[in-house]
Amino acid sequence: MKLSIAIITCSSTRKLADDTAGAALAQRIKAQGWTVGAHIVVPDKRDRISQAIVDASGKSNIVLTCGGSGLSLSDVTPEATADVCERNVPGIVEAMRAASMEKTRRAMLSRAVCMQRGSTLVVNLPGSLKAATECFDAIYDQFEHAVEMTSDLGH
Numbered sequence: 001m002k003l004s005i006a007i008i009t010c011s012s013t014r015k016l017a018d019d020t021a022g023a024a025l026a027q028r029i030k031a032q033g034w035t036v037g038a039h040i041v042v043p044d045k046r047d048r049i050s051q052a053i054v055d056a057s058g059k060s061n062i063v064l065t066c067g068g069s070g071l072s073l074s075d076v077t078p079e080a081t082a083d084v085c086e087r088n089v090p091g092i093v094e095a096m097r098a099a100s101m102e103k104t105r106r107a108m109l110s111r112a113v114c115m116q117r118g119s120t121l122v123v124n125l126p127g128s129l130k131a132a133t134e135c136f137d138a139i140y141d142q143f144e145h146a147v148e149m150t151s152d153l154g155h
Contacts, residue, residue, distance in 0.1 A: 049080035067127025085115035099138035
């Protein structure tokens, strides 16, 4: 199955040129034979993140946000995601946290969510290169089936 996956890095300090986590995610997406539908950086502003998710979800099967899911007061990605999505998909972030807990107990501090916006799956990934790629690696094998299900293509 050919997937289109958008990457939205949520950061007020990074630019696209120094978005190492987003670049690594793009490489992993392409390695699966999938398409990077978009790769942008938006500031840690709830309304800007929400709008970016809305814009990307109309064009991609999956939207990966990168960053803004921790405990800092400026981390608002989960709230921005919930603002524009309808359905919670908790198993994906549960799998990410379980895999991450094997590496660091700080994984329990993640507030990441995974939700559906229509037929698009939106997944909050951590912002660091190491954590973002480890979390991606823990869940990407479910993407094609998830897209089949959200597209009503059946089992």
